[in-house]
Amino acid sequence: MSKIVVTGGAGFIGSHIAESLAKDGHEIVIVDNLDPYYSVDIKKKNTDIVLASGDATFINADVTDLDSMKEIIDSTVDYVYHEAAQAGVRISVEDPFKPNNINVVGTLNVLKSSLEADVKKVINASSSSVYGKVKYLPFDEQHPTEPVSPYGVSKLAAEHYCRVFYEVYGLPTTSLRYFTVYGPRMRPDLAISIFTKKMLANEPITVFGDGEQTRDFTYIDDVVEANKKLLNISKTHGKALNIGSGNRISVNDLIENLRLITGSISDIHYANKQKGDTENTLANVSLSKELIEYEPSIEIQIGLKKFVNCFNVGGE
Numbered sequence: 603m604s605k606i607v608v609t610g611g612a613g614f615i616g617s618h619i620a621e622s623l624a625k626d627g628h629e630i631v632i633v634d635n636l637d638p639y640y641s642v643d644i645k646k647k648n649t650d651i652v653l654a655s656g657d658a659t660f661i662n663a664d665v666t667d668l669d670s671m672k673e674i675i676d677s678t679v680d681y682v683y684h685e686a687a688q689a690g691v692r693i694s695v696e697d698p699f700k701p702n703n704i705n706v707v708g709t710l711n712v713l714k715s716s717l718e719a720d721v722k723k724v725i726n727a728s729s730s731s732v733y734g735k736v737k738y739l740p741f742d743e744q745h746p747t748e749p750v751s752p753y754g755v756s757k758l759a760a761e762h763y764c765r766v767f768y769e770v771y772g773l774p775t776t777s778l779r780y781f782t783v784y785g786p787r788m789r790p791d792l793a794i795s796i797f798t799k800k801m802l803a804n805e806p807i808t809v810f811g812d813g814e815q816t817r818d819f820t821y822i823d824d825v826v827e828a829n830k831k832l833l834n835i836s837k838t839h840g841k842a843l844n845i846g847s848g849n850r851i852s853v854n855d856l857i858e859n860l861r862l863i864t865g866s867i868s869d870i871h872y873a874n875k876q877k878g879d880t881e882n883t884l885a886n887v888s889l890s891k892e893l894i895e896y897e898p899s900i901e902i903q904i905g906l907k908k909f910v911n912c913f914n915v916g917g918e
C-alpha cells in the first residue's frame with residue numbers, strides 16, 4: 603500500500619479520489635485550504651467522509667505556499683493527486699489573478715516539492731477548457747489548444763509544467779483533461795447542481811445562451827476509476843489524456859432529462875451567453891482507452907438519476 607497526497611481533497615473530485623483510495627487501503631493525506639469559494643461546510647463534510655473511509659489525515663495548507671508543500675510532500679510520499687485549483691470559468695473571467703496564482707504557481711510548487719521528494723508520480727487534474735476554440739469534434743489530444751477563458755489558460759500552463767517536469771527533470775507526471783464532471787458532492791456552482799436544486803423546488807431556471815450548446819458530461823465514478831488506473835501505469839508519463847464520457851447532450855436536453863426525473867414544473871428563462879463559456883465539448887477517449895484501459899460506463903440518464911436521488915436525501 604502507498605502513501606498518497608491528494609491536494610484539493612476536500613473538494614468534489616479530490617474527495618471522491620481520496621475516499622476510494624482510502625477504501626483500497628492506501629494511506630491518504632488530504633491537503634486543502636478550505637477556500638471559501640463555495641460553502642466551507644460542504645468541504646468539511648467531504649473531508650469527514652474521507653477521514654471515515656480508512657487511514658486518512660487532513661492538513662489545512664495552501665498550495666501557493668512552497669514551504670508548506672515541501673514539508674508535506676516529503677520522501678515518505680509515494681504519489682500525489684493534484685486536484686487543488688480555483689475551478690470555474692466564470693470566476694476566472696471576473697478575476698484572472700486568483701486562478702493563475704492557485705492553478706499555475708500552486709501546481710509549480712507541488713511539482714517542485716514532488717521532484718525533491720522523489721515521488722513516483724504526480725497525477726494532475728486538467729480540463730477540457732484547454733481546447734477552447736473548436737476546430738473539430740470530438741476533441742482528441744492533438745486538437746489545437748486555444749483556451750477562451752483565463753481558467754483554461756491557467757490549466758493549460760499547469761499541464762505544460764507537468765510535461766516539462768517529466769521531460770526536463772524526469773518526474774513522472776500525467777494530466778487528465780476532465781470533461782464537465784458531475785455526481786454526488788458536485789460543486790454547487792455547476793449547472794447540473796443549480797438546475798437540480800431549482801427544479802426540485804419548482805423555481806424558475808436560467809439558461810445562458812439558447813440552450814443548444816452541448817457538453818460531454820462525465821460521471822464522477824468514471825473519473826475516479828481513470829485516476830486509480832494511473833497508479834501502476836508508466837506509459838502515460840508526460841502526457842495529457844482526455845477523460846470524458848464520449849457522448850454529449852445539449853443543455854436543453856439535459857433540462858428535459860432532469861424534468862423527467864424530478865417531475866418539475868420549473869419555467870426556463872434564457873439569458874445572454876456568458877463570457878468565457880465554450881460552445882461545445884465532446885471527448886475522443888481513444889487514447890485513454892488504449893493507454894489506461896479507460897472505459898466510461900455511466901450514461902447521462904443513469905448518472906442524472908443517481909445524482910438526483912442523492913440530492914433528494916440531502917447529499918448535495
Ligand SMILES: NC(=O)c1ccc[n+]([C@@H]2O[C@H](COP(=O)([O-])OP(=O)(O)OC[C@H]3O[C@@H](n4cnc5c(N)ncnc54)[C@H](O)[C@@H]3O)[C@@H](O)[C@H]2O)c1
Binds near residue numbers: 609633666728780
Ligand atoms: N468539476 C469539473 O467539472 C472539472 C472539470 C475539469 C477540470 N476540473 C479540475 O478538477 C479539479 C477538482 O475540481 P472540483 O470540481 O473538485 O473543484 P472543487 O472546488 O470542489 O475542489 C478544489 C479544492 O481545491 C481546494 N483549494 C483551492 N485553492 C487551494 C489552495 N490554494 N490550496 C489548497 N487547496 C485549495 C478547494 O478548497 C477545494 O476543496 C480542479 O483542478 C479543477 O480545475 C474539474
